[in-house]
Amino acid sequence: MDKMMEKIAGYGVVPVVVLEDAKDAKPLAEALIKGGLPCAEVTFRTAAAEESIRIMTETYKDMLVGAGTVLTADQAKRAVAAGAKFIVSPGFDAQTVDYCIENKIPVFPGAATPTEIMQIVKRGLSVVKFFPAEQSGGIAAIKAVAPVFPAVKFMPTGGIGIKNLKDYLSFDRIFCCGGSWMVKGDLIKAGEFEKIAQMTSEAVALAKEIRAGK
Numbered sequence: 001m002d003k004m005m006e007k008i009a010g011y012g013v014v015p016v017v018v019l020e021d022a023k024d025a026k027p028l029a030e031a032l033i034k035g036g037l038p039c040a041e042v043t044f045r046t047a048a049a050e051e052s053i054r055i056m057t058e059t060y061k062d063m064l065v066g067a068g069t070v071l072t073a074d075q076a077k078r079a080v081a082a083g084a085k086f087i088v089s090p091g092f093d094a095q096t097v098d099y100c101i102e103n104k105i106p107v108f109p110g111a112a113t114p115t116e117i118m119q120i121v122k123r124g125l126s127v128v129k130f131f132p133a134e135q136s137g138g139i140a141a142i143k144a145v146a147p148v149f150p151a152v153k154f155m156p157t158g159g160i161g162i163k164n165l166k167d168y169l170s171f172d173r174i175f176c177c178g179g180s181w182m183v184k185g186d187l188i189k190a191g192e193f194e195k196i197a198q199m200t201s202e203a204v205a206l207a208k209e210i211r212a213g214k
């Protein structure tokens with residue numbers, strides 16, 4: 001596993017962020033760093049995403065910022081030009097994945113069925129975003145498909161929070177979990193960055209505890 005993949009796996013949790021206004025990018029990044037999680041998947045579903053990625057990566061050079069909800073190769077190119085270090089997709093788009101592979105950018109395409117996972121494995125990738133996790137059967141579904149794909153690790157996202165993080169992270173085939181619970185839009189809008197930092201540090205502590213087998 002290369003250094004960046006190791007880092008993402010080591011965090012255990014990747015905050016999935018929806019930023020409506022790029023002015024929130026800096027305080028949000030600050031809150032995540034303060035909470036001990038210098039990492040974010042900034043979703044490419046708002047007009048502010050590109051600029052937010054730029055602000056975060058230029059202000060905090062060591063922060064690991066990726067782009068999420070990337071649906072096309074063009075969006076992937078724009079995200080990378082803005083500073084994104086990894087690309088996450090809700091599903092499998094061949095052009096997006098091929099662009100990332102050709103340019104050595106870590107990419108996590110989404111899948112919820114064996115057929116979709118097969119497309120990803122065929123490209124030589126070893127991490128699959130299992131999405132939407134809870135709605136697609138949760139950890140039980142992952143445990144059912146994992147033996148069929150022994151080289152694959154999973155990044156479940158969708159419906160994960162403090163209450164069920166342990167169900168996922170304690171399974172050794174989980175690469176890390178994606179989730180928005182500590183960076184909810186209403187907290188960002190209300191400027192509740194202290195609360196975000198606090199919830200982030202709770203998530204980090206819990207992930208550490210789970211990974212330590214407690």
Ligand code: 3PG
Nearest residue numbers: 016158159160179180181
């Ligand atoms: C997303 O917004 O990409 C994921 O669905 C995040 O899921 P969550 O809001 O349930 O954590």
